[in-house]
Amino acid sequence: xxxxxxIATASLAGCFGCHMSVLDIxxxxxxxATRVEFDRxxxxxxxxxxDRCAVGIVEGGCCNxxxxxxxxxxxxxCDVLISLGDCAINGGVPAMRNNIPLRECLEQxxxxxxxxxxxLNVLPNDPEIPLLLNRVYPCHEVVKIDRxxxxxxxxxxxxxxxxxxxxxxxxxxxxxxxxKYD
Amino acid sequence: xxxxxxxxxxxxxxxxxxxxxxxxxEAAGIFIPRLCAYRDLTPHGSCRVCSVRxxxxxxxxxxxxxxxGAVVESETPELQEFxxxxxxxxxxxxxxxxxxxxKSGFCELQALAYRFGIAAPRYRYLxxxxxxxxxxxxxxxxxxxxxxxxxxxxxxQDMDRKNVFQFVGRGSRKRLQVNGDxxxxxxxxxxxEAVSVCPVGALMRKRVGYEVPVGQRRYDGQxxxxxxxxxxxx
Ligand code: SF4
Ligand code: SF4
Ligand code: FES
Numbered sequence: 001x002x003x004x005x006x007i008a009t010a011s012l013a014g015c016f017g018c019h020m021s022v023l024d025i026x027x028x029x030x031x032x033a034t035r036v037e038f039d040r041x042x043x044x045x046x047x048x049x050x051d052r053c054a055v056g057i058v059e060g061g062c063c064n065x066x067x068x069x070x071x072x073x074x075x076x077x078c079d080v081l082i083s084l085g086d087c088a089i090n091g092g093v094p095a096m097r098n099n100i101p102l103r104e105c106l107e108q109x110x111x112x113x114x115x116x117x118x119x120l121n122v123l124p125n126d127p128e129i130p131l132l133l134n135r136v137y138p139c140h141e142v143v144k145i146d147r148x149x150x151x152x153x154x155x156x157x158x159x160x161x162x163x164x165x166x167x168x169x170x171x172x173x174x175x176x177x178x179x180k181y182d
Numbered sequence: 183x184x185x186x187x188x189x190x191x192x193x194x195x196x197x198x199x200x201x202x203x204x205x206x207x208e209a210a211g212i213f214i215p216r217l218c219a220y221r222d223l224t225p226h227g228s229c230r231v232c233s234v235r236x237x238x239x240x241x242x243x244x245x246x247x248x249x250x251g252a253v254v255e256s257e258t259p260e261l262q263e264f265x266x267x268x269x270x271x272x273x274x275x276x277x278x279x280x281x282x283x284x285k286s287g288f289c290e291l292q293a294l295a296y297r298f299g300i301a302a303p304r305y306r307y308l309x310x311x312x313x314x315x316x317x318x319x320x321x322x323x324x325x326x327x328x329x330x331x332x333x334x335x336x337x338x339q340d341m342d343r344k345n346v347f348q349f350v351g352r353g354s355r356k357r358l359q360v361n362g363d364x365x366x367x368x369x370x371x372x373x374x375e376a377v378s379v380c381p382v383g384a385l386m387r388k389r390v391g392y393e394v395p396v397g398q399r400r401y402d403g404q405x406x407x408x409x410x411x412x413x414x415x416x
Contacts, residue, residue: 086281089302096279098309135309140302148301152281176405179296181280182287182396 005054005167008039010074012067013094013136014060016042017153018085022057024156035167053078055166061091062137066130075143080166083145084159086152086181088138095136102134151180188252190234203243203254204232213407214256215265215294217272218331219244220379224340226332231268231294233261266298274305275354277312277326284391285383287399291329292382293406310354318365320372320388328358328384338376346370358384 040046056078086092158178165172184199197206218229227245234243235255312325335347350359362368
């Protein structure tokens with residue numbers, strides 16, 4: 001028997017809502033589990049890739065250098081890369097900062113915001129914290145993306161339709177009801 | 183009433199002389215995508231989403247009138263690509279966050295993108311800095327979503343007889359201006375036609391957002407234009 005295709009997922013600058021939508025395919029996840037092997041994903045909590053993957057699913061855009069690194073790793077490891085959800089496709093809510101200078105955003109969040117408790121009056125600046133990018137980038141502005149499933153989050157049926165089409169080698173155009181920006 | 187006969191994508195269409203191609207097509211049950219055109223407002227011809235080929239030349243169907251024997255092409259791959267690009271550009275030119283926009287599900291820009299099957303934009307986001315005017319008690323303007331279609335400008339002038347809106351500036355600096363320091367300084371009322379005609383979530387009434395549940399909104403199940411294409415009386 002040929003090995004099952006492997007699927008990996010990642011959440012970049014997203015809220016994990018798209019991953020929740022993946023889980024929302026409900027009992028079909030059992031069918032999926034018989035047809036694929038999950039690689040790096042929060043489903044099995046593997047933090048690193050085990051093997052080359054047929055499909056990579058990426059949620060969230062790139063707001064810091066760690067997101068870019070992980071996205072580039074996914075591109076190298078996966079045959080087909082899917083941008084899942086509006087944050088991956090257009091930056092989503094995090095991209096609302098894109099027309100505000102980064103320093104201004106940080107000052108507002110950590111120094112000026114009512115209710116902020118920051119007695120030393122410092123902006124977070126620890127080498128452990130990934131460096132923020134000047135703006136939030138959609139994934140396809142960073143690496144090549146093969147497929148897009150929009151939505152905030154995308155409907156579970158849209159994810160199921162796209163995955164089953166990919167696994168059976170069909171190229172399914174999204175049906176009208178599955179194409180959503182909200 | 184004198185009549186003319188012409189074709190759209192090979193289909194014979196009878197129309198009234200002086201009618202625009204857009205209106206004649208609509209009467210014949212053919213939907214030509216449009217954004218700046220709206221019912222009886224004077225056509226503006228600014229968005230070019232309604233572009234068709236008339237006897238080989240590209241024309242805006244909302245302003246071009248019908249002519250006897252004209253050969254009109256609309257649903258060709260070339261024109262569809264052209265319209266798709268226009269819609270794509272409108273998205274990246276402003277700041278559109280459909281996930282929390284009160285107009286989502288009722289927005290004509292979004293609905294056209296759905297109809298064209300746009301899953302992701304092909305241009306880079308410009309992320310312009312734009313303002314929101316919340317000064318008026320019942321209405322607000324979110325310039326992030328304004329596509330400069332001019333519907334509110336024409337509706338305010340021609341239907342409300344008020345002249346609340348105008349465009350100022352050119353090119354990427356063009357923006358919608360109100361005839362006062364802010365929206366609250368104008369005589370705009372929430373019931374004005376100008377507010378109703380906005381195709382996107384730029385000119386909005388307050389305190390009515392998200393009234394219709396997801397799944398039941400205008401374009402959730404029915405693509406924009408399908409009402410025209412499936413009309414019984416055509
Ligand atoms: S105006 Fe339309 S396209 Fe723009 S954010 Fe709102 S729903 Fe989306
Ligand atoms: S506010 Fe609305 S109607 Fe007025 S120009 Fe902008 S998009 Fe068009
Ligand atoms: S609808 Fe004709 S140019 Fe806008």
